[in-house]
Amino acid sequence: MTISSGTTLGGRYVLRSLLAVGGMGEVWRGEDTELDRPVAVKVLKEGAAANETFLKRFRNEAKNAAGLAHENIAQVYDYGDQEGTAYLVMELVEGEPLSTILERERTLDEARLVRIIMQTARGLDVAHDAGVMHRDIKPGNLLVAHGDAVRITDFGVSRSMDQTTLTQTGMVMGTAQYLAPELALGKPATPASDVYALGIIAFEAVVGKRPFTAATAVDIAIAHVNEAVPPLPATVSPDLAQLIKELLEKNPRKRPRTAGELIERLGSLTLREPGTVPSAPTAASAPRGEAASTSDGARTRRGGGRTMPPSIAPREYRPRPDGPPRGRSARSVGQ
Known part of the structure; x- marks a missing residue:
């Protein structure tokens, strides 16, 4: 036809x-x-x-x-x-793929990156709860609409827990640049495999390039398995750098194992203000952990760090006036 x-x-x-x-x-x-x-x-x-x-x-x-x-x-x-x-x-999503945004802007400021990763993790949390592993999370499959609203697309190589495999044993599925090491080795996908892909996206968004490059897809897949992740620049907030490092662990058991766990981590990050650089501690520096309020309701630590402002943090993690942050049930996020 x-x-x-x-x-x-x-x-x-x-x-x-x-x-x-x-x-x-x-x-x-x-x-x-x-x-x-x-x-x-x-x-x-x-x-x-x-x-x-x-x-x-x-x-x-x-x-x-x-x-x-x-x-x-x-x-x-x-x-x-x-x-x-x-x-x-x-x-029909009126927006553009995250890949187009990264090609144009090279890097994203940390608050915007966290907002995009948070929304993607919320969608993945629902998919994983339904037993569906996406297996091809990459910027081209994340559509970003007005206000940075994210829609996950293309479940073409996804697999539900009740579906028989469409590949031979050891066959690799997904896009090499965002492929978790266990998938490169032909092992089954888990929620941690999709979480790894989000780590690659986060690395790319703060550095301006992906951590592993090579001449062929096979060489890139091998690099995911064997090569160490390049160090992040000192301009990345320590909290975010540590999270990206954990997302890119070779062993899936050392990563946040689910999208829900990642959402919790994202909600508690301390981010550096755009354009600031790390400063050396001085004798007059405030004690570790001391914080002060800013005009937008965020909490700012000495040295330029800040916790996620209410406009970014999901409602269940915003501080309550009379107590600790709200908790999170397995299905409450994004609802």
Whole structure:
């Protein structure tokens, strides 16, 4: 079947303009004529549709993503097949991939980075609770809309706990630059594997480049397994640097094991003000841990460090006027 602007799928989804082209398919801006709303339509390429493995992955993406309802996950509306062309109808996110933002800006300020990682972790927490591992978290699969609202997309290589594997033993799935060491070794994905990918994104966002580069995808995967993570610059806040270091542990048991655990860590970070540099301690320095309030409600430590302001910290971690921060239940975050 020939796909072009004006093509109608399923009797209701009219394709308007091409948004993106990937290895397996194309993503079109479209219109749902029955509900009169814009949609994104992912169409499997003709060659991929003829490949049974690709087709099963496409169906898995529809099944896995359709079962996840959260503000930080791009919603899937429908799935169909017309004249041998499989298509997936999704929420249209008016934004741009994080990869485009990083290409343009090189680095992000720490508060913005934490905000983006926090929202991504919230979406992953819901997916993991449902038994779905994304397995391909990378900047290109994080759509950033107005106000830095994040939507996770492309569950094309995701795997639910109740699905049989579509790969041979030892086969690697995912994008090499963001691949957890255990996945590079052909081991099963866990929540900690998606958490590792967030560590790579965080490293890239504060340094301006990824920690591991090489001539081929295989060499990059080997580097994830064997090479030490390069040191972060001294301009990175100590708390954030320590968290990134833990996210990139080779052993998944040494990382925050779940997205929920990562959310808790992010909520308690002390960040350095943009443009400040670390200062050497002096005799007049305040005692370790002493803090003072700022005009925006944040808590600032001597030397320029600051805890996360209320505008960034999720509500459940904001200080209560009469007691300690609120606790967090397994399903309360992001709701």
